[in-house]
Amino acid sequence: MELSVSPSSKPSVLKRSGAAQKLLAFASLILLIVVFSLSSANFFKFDNIVGILLATAVTGILALGSTFVIITGGIDLAVGTVMTFCSVIAGVIITYGGAPIPFGIAGAIGAGALCGAASGFAVSRMKIPPFIATLAVMMITKGLSLVISGTKPVYFVDTPAFAQIAMGTAVEKLVPGLAIPNAVFIFFGMAILASLLLSKTIVGRYNFALGSNEEATRLSGVNVRFWKIVIYTITGVFSGVAGILMASRLNSAQPALGQGYELEAIAAVVIGGTSLSGGKGSILGTVIGALIMSVLTNGLRILSVPQEWQTVIIGGVVVLAVYTDILRRRKG
Amino acid sequence: MKTNRKLGMTIVLALMFALLAACGGNNEGKNAGGASSSPEASSPPASSSASPSASPSGSNAAADKVYIPVISKGFQHQFWQAVKQGSEKAAKELGVEVTFEGPETESQVDKQIEMLQAALDKKPQAIALAALDSKAVIPLLQKAQAANIPVVGFDSGVDSDIPVSTAATDNLKAAALAADKMAELIGGKGEIAMVVHDQTSRTGVDRRDGFKKRIEEKYPDIKIVDIQYGGGDHLKSTDLAKAIIQAHPDLKGIFGSNEGSAVGVVNAVTELKKTGIVVIGYDSGKAQMDAIRSGTMAGAITQDPIGIGYWAVKAAYMAYKGEKVEKTIDTGFHWYDKTNIDSEEIKPLLYE
Incomplete structure (x- = not known):
């Protein structure tokens, strides 16, 4: 088994080059924060920083999940609509079914895992290209969300505890006055979990191996098909968690939302230095990438930059981030 | 690998053709059904009474x-x-x-x-x-x-x-009414902002301009400090409204131009625990109606x-x-708030 983990020299090289990209991304994040703080007195304030972190939570968790699939050299276009689907499932279980909240949470995460497994199955067993397979899952889940909810939002008004999942401030009980919503901690918790999965477990090792050379991995005796399904399932689970947070924050499952979030997630992953061609990437990078996206959006809003230009600027940043990565790799 | 890929593509193509064929089949079925049902079911009275003059030579018109x-x-x-x-x-x-x-x-x-x-x-x-x-x-x-x-x-x-x-x-007039209510509720002066659903659709443009023009023409002491667009997405509008509130600490009111935008503003105010910001919305929906009942939202325009x-x-x-x-x-259109939300006149216009 030990032998099967792809070329053994590669991981250390990967780690080094990854570190450089992360450093660069981190430096850009700090630079952005400094620039916005100098441009507006209203930027670097406790409430606003908390606001930025909160705004990162949902897309950030989607980006964490996407990182796994992108490292295999695949893509998951369904993360946004799967997220919505999971939030609707939670709503149906809790509000329509009258079941206790934990059942709703379990249902949502289970639904996410199922959607992910379906994508994984389509990709690995049916050999449908990831782009097409997940596009199909995107459409299916989007439609199902509307069908199941009856094209109506599902509210959690009878279960006030549900809103507390994202917006409660558990930390305030430990440190009085520190009102940081749970969603922020859930995001960082999920990041740590993702990071451990990717760097400390066999899933993570096979994930990188698959991405750098699928054929070699298969030839060395790894059940590539099985592990691909596992990896897409992980992505689905992350979408499920994001769905719970989204529903909790809006105190409702909004069946029509979700599309478009996958692209923001992919942008965050790419800014964080994960390569779309697979085999290379890190969770820390994705966290920084997601933070860059939301700091940029928030900062430009605070400066009242017209919306049209905000989008143009963010697009420019994506190009810049990927280009510096390519340049640096060419030199190395 | 190569053959596998080819196989995959073939399957996808086959599926697409199958889908196309199915769609085509459906249409044919419908047309055939329509054509066949009309002579059987409706030949004597209905067709002669309903569509004598205007009917073009088309098939459905005879139905x-x-x-x-x-x-x-x-x-x-x-x-x-x-x-x-x-x-x-x-x-x-x-x-x-x-x-x-x-x-x-x-x-x-x-x-x-x-x-x-x-x-x-x-x-x-x-x-x-x-x-x-x-x-x-x-x-x-x-x-x-x-x-x-x-x-x-x-x-x-x-x-x-x-x-x-x-x-x-008349969205221009309706948004102007929202502007008048805003002016009245903030006491005729101060900074306000707008969260609009989009900058290209007719309703987005009319509600924005109707509100803006009325403020500019009638209330010189009120300044619109920011107009942002959230696509009617609840979550995006929430984060956007929060940024606006952060950027303008003296803000006295925000107008949300449709349900998603208005709910976003309500969420923002609630999450930041801000009091003293007058929120005015548009349309209804459960979240907005609850916010009006609880007082987080001052009122809204309903069509x-x-x-x-x-x-x-x-x-x-x-x-x-x-x-x-x-x-x-x-x-x-009508203005509704805590006082008339359950009235005979307003209630039938609202949806949950």
């Missing part, structure tokens, strides 16, 4: 029931569901058949045009249309005119003389979505019958 497709701007949003309800109410009353469809988001101008094209191809007796882009649909409307199919606009007008009538809310849908179909039917129809049917 027993008057068919009016309703092309909406959307269907997922609660507002459109209420419009749909209104159109069905009219359909039942008049004994006509309606279909209700709309694109997924209000920016999909192209999809709506496809829907309109498909509807025209069915040769209906009349069409009701809520145009996403009032200029983009003109070529198709000319086609409708050439085919003697009367078109009725609803929700927002079309820059053309072709629609015989338009059943809509009459059921009335819009009802009049769209009714006017289309009247036009088909050759009856005289008003060029514009103002379906009205």
Whole structure:
């Protein structure tokens, strides 16, 4: 088994080059924060920083999940609509079914895992290209969300505890006055979990191996098909968690939302230095990438930059981030 | 690997063909059904009474029931569901058949045009249309005119003389009323901001301009410090409204131009635990109604979505019958707040 983990020299090289990209991304994040703080007195304030972190939570968790699939050299276009689907499932279980909240949470995460497994199955067993397979899952889940909810939002008004999942401030009980919503901690918790999965477990090792050379991995005796399904399932689970947070924050499952979030997630992953061609990437990078996206959006809003230009600027940043990565790799 | 990939592609292609074939089959089935049912079921009385003069040589026109497709701007949003309800109410009353469809988001101008094209191809007796882009649909409307199919606009007008009538809310006036209420509630001076659903659609532009113009013309001491667009997405509008509040600590009020925008503003104010910001919304929905009942939102403008849908179909039917129809049917708007939310006049206009 030990032998099967792809070329053994590669991981250390990967780690080094990854570190450089992360450093660069981190430096850009700090630079952005400094620039916005100098441009507006209203930027670097406790409430606003908390606001930025909160705004990162949902897309950030989607980006964490996407990182796994992108490292295999695949893509998951369904993360946004799967997220919505999971939030609707939670709503149906809790509000329509009258079941206790934990059942709703379990249902949502289970639904996410199922959607992910379906994508994984389509990709690995049916050999449908990831782009097409997940596009199909995107459409299916989007439609199902509307069908199941009856094209109506599902509210959690009878279960006030549900809103507390994202917006409660558990930390305030430990440190009085520190009102940081749970969603922020859930995001960082999920990041740590993702990071451990990717760097400390066999899933993570096979994930990188698959991405750098699928054929070699298969030839060395790894059940590539099985592990691909596992990896897409992980992505689905992350979408499920994001769905719970989204529903909790809006105190409702909004069946029509979700599309478009996958692209923001992919942008965050790419800014964080994960390569779309697979085999290379890190969770820390994705966290920084997601933070860059939301700091940029928030900062430009605070400066009242017209919306049209905000989008143009963010697009420019994506190009810049990927280009510096390519340049640096060419030199190395 | 290569063969596998080829196999995959073949499967995908095969599936697509299967789908296409299925769709084609369906259409054929429908057409055949329509054609065969009309001679059997409706030959003697209905066809002679209903469509003697206007009927073009098309197939459906000979069918027993008057068919009016309703092309909406959307269907997922609660507002459109209420419009749909209104159109069905009219359909039942008049004994006509309606279909209700709309694109997924209000920016999909192209999809709506496809829907309109498909509807025209069915040769209906009349069409009701809520145009996403009032200029983009003109070529198709000319086609409708050439085919003697009367078109009725609803929700927002079309820059053309072709629609015989338009059943809509006067969004400019309605947003101006929101501006007056805002001015009254913040005491006639201070900074305010707007969260608008988009900067290209007719309703987005009209509500923004109607509000803005009234403030600029009538209330010189009120300054609009920011206008941002959240696409009507609840979550995006929440984060956006929070940034606005952070950027302008002295902000006295925010106007949210549709349900998603308004709910976003309410969320922002609640999450930041801000008091003293006057929030004014648009349309209804449970979240907005709860916010008004609890006092987080001062009040909102409601249109009459059921009335819009009802009049769209009714006017289309009247036009088909050759009856005289008003060029514009103002379906009205109302201000509602804590005091009248449950009143006889307002309650039927609100949807959860």
